[in-house]
Amino acid sequence: MAQLDICTYPDPVLRQKAQSVEIIDGELQKLIDDMAETMYKAPGIGLAANQVGKPVRVLVIDIQKEESDYGLIVLINPEMMEAKGEISWEEGCLSVPEFYANVKRYEEVVVSGMDRRGDKVEINAEGLLAVALQHEMDHLDGKLFIDHLSPVTRDVFKRKWKKKQKEAV
Ligand code: QAP
Ligand code: CO
Secondary structure, three states: OOOOOOOOEEEEEEHHHOOOOOOOOHHHHHHHHHHHHHHHHHHOOOHHHHHHOEEEEEEOOOOOOOOOOOOOOEEEEEEEEEEEEOEEEEEEEEEOOOOEEEEEEOOEEEEEEEEOOOOEEEEEHHHHHHHHHHHHHHHHOOHHHHHHHHHHHHHHHHHHHHHHHHOOO
């Protein structure tokens, strides 16, 4: 396994629409394993393939909660089957380090896709896991959580980001 580099905003790969996976082979499984390792080492609770420079429809999530029915979730070609309710959650993103903001999402979702072996899986989620699924599926469509912010909060983000960029020199 290997730790991968995480692409950060405004890397154009984060804006790409990820391609559907057609074949699940050793190469894809290695990417999945490396993504999981990269997420755990970060540490983070979710990572989409775009974030490691590979625009393919793969995501990993582990919300690290004992009460969760799931441990590591791997989803290939995820699709939203049901969505209801509304919830606001303070989100962050490994590709937008050190910035956090509240985002409105569906409170409950049902997502289907394939696991690491290509078997069909369906995930019923609410709360944090539902938020994580929506956040990571957004990545596969080239969307970031900052796209959901109000114009004012987006401005705050842009100013903070510019300031950070300057300080990093
Ligand atoms: C997406 O986010 C998410 O800024 C996963 O400095 C967010 O793992 C799902 C992280 C909210 C559900 C709710 C962010 C680590 C990790 C940072 C992450 C940072 C270090 C974010
Ligand atoms: Co993210």
